[in-house]
Every structure is written in C-alpha cells, then in structure tokens.
Amino acid sequence: MAKLEVLKYPEKSLKEPSEPVKEVTEEHRQLFQDMIETMYLSHGLGLAAPQVGLNITLFVMDVARPNPLDEENPISNPLCLINPKIIEKSDETIIYEEGCLSCPDLLVDVKRSKAVVVEALNEKGELITHNFTELEAVCAQHEMDHLQGTLLTDQISRLKRELYRKKRMRLKKEEEESFDSNLL
Numbered sequence: 465m466a467k468l469e470v471l472k473y474p475e476k477s478l479k480e481p482s483e484p485v486k487e488v489t490e491e492h493r494q495l496f497q498d499m500i501e502t503m504y505l506s507h508g509l510g511l512a513a514p515q516v517g518l519n520i521t522l523f524v525m526d527v528a529r530p531n532p533l534d535e536e537n538p539i540s541n542p543l544c545l546i547n548p549k550i551i552e553k554s555d556e557t558i559i560y561e562e563g564c565l566s567c568p569d570l571l572v573d574v575k576r577s578k579a580v581v582v583e584a585l586n587e588k589g590e591l592i593t594h595n596f597t598e599l600e601a602v603c604a605q606h607e608m609d610h611l612q613g614t615l616l617t618d619q620i621s622r623l624k625r626e627l628y629r630k631k632r633m634r635l636k637k638e639e640e641e642s643f644d645s646n647l648l
C-alpha cells in the first residue's frame with residue numbers, strides 16, 4: 465500500500481467531472497487499497513478518485529472512524545463504490561458541518577438528503593445496493609459531488625470563495641518557498 469497525494473483546492477482537475485469505469489480490474493483494486501490507506505492516514509471519512517488526481521467515478525468511505533493502522537483499534541469496514549448512482553433519496557434533509565481533505569481549514573454547513581439508496585459496483589465488479597442514512601448518507605453525497613467536480617467551495621458565497629482561494633494560493637506559495645529554502 466502507498467499513501468497518495470491528496471490534491472487541494474484550487475487544483476483545476478478537482479472541478480472536472482469524472483469518467484465512468486468500464487471494467488473493474490486489478491489496477492482498481494490496488495488503487496482502492498492505496499485510497500483506503502490514504503483516507504485513514506489523513507483521518508478522512510471518505511476519499512474520491514479525483515482527489516488523488518484520477519478523474520474516474522469511484523470513491524471509498526468508512527464513517528466509523530476506525531483506524532486499522534492503529535493497533536489498539538484495528539476494526540475497519542471500508543466501502544468501495546464504483547460508478548455510484550443515487551436511485552432513491554428521502555425528502556427529509558439533514559444539515560451537517562462538512563470538511564474536506566481537498567479544502568483544508570474550511571467547514572461548511574451543507575443541507576443534504578437524510579437517507580439515500582445508492583447503487584454501485586464493488587471492488588469485485590458486483591452490483592450492490594446500499595442504504596445509507598445520517599452520516600453515511602452525508603458522506604456518500606459529498607463523495608459523489610467530487611465525481612461531478614463539485615466542492616465545498618461551491619456551497620459558499622462568491623466573496624467567501626474568493627477570499628478562501630487567495631488564502632490557499634498564499635499558503636501554497638509559502639509551502640513551495642519553504643521547500644526551496646531547504647535545498648542546500
């Protein structure tokens with residue numbers, strides 16, 4: 465397994481819609497392993513392929529906040545969803561303060577369906593129907609937004625977005641500069 469680099473806003477490819485997976489292969493299964501490890505190491509509840517630079521429609525999630533890398537709490541139940549589709553959603557909604565590994569230091573209240581039924585292929589290529597409620601439903605809808613190129617930054621006002629973009633650009637530049645100064 466390997467930890468992957470998680471792309472951050474305003475990386476352009478995060479805003480692009482992803483392509484469906486035609487056939488589930490060994491490469492996808494390897495990618496899932498790497499994405500799951502990256503998700504746990506980053507303390508995320510979910511991770512979508514565009515966040516690791518691949519614009520294909522798949523994501524992983526595990527809202528139980530376990531950490532199999534933690535010897536005291538190794539229980540985990542990661543789900544791998546390929547070409548996910550919401551086939552039913554509740555009228556009842558839920559507002560949850562969401563964060564995103566691709567949007568550091570940004571928390572946004574987002575209103576979503578409280579329950580969703582999602583149809584997707586699993587890592588073996590089998591069609592599975594998932595009934596998600598509460599935090600699982602929030603997480604699945606957040607990850608599926610990524611597959612369409614929608615980010616938390618699309619949920620805030622244009623002014624806030626512009627301020628956040630400038631802040632991210634400044635931090636990115638600072639990171640690059642501090643990296644350069646270490647090159648002796």
Ligand SMILES: [Zn+2]
Nearest residue numbers: 563564565566
């Ligand atoms: Zn996210």
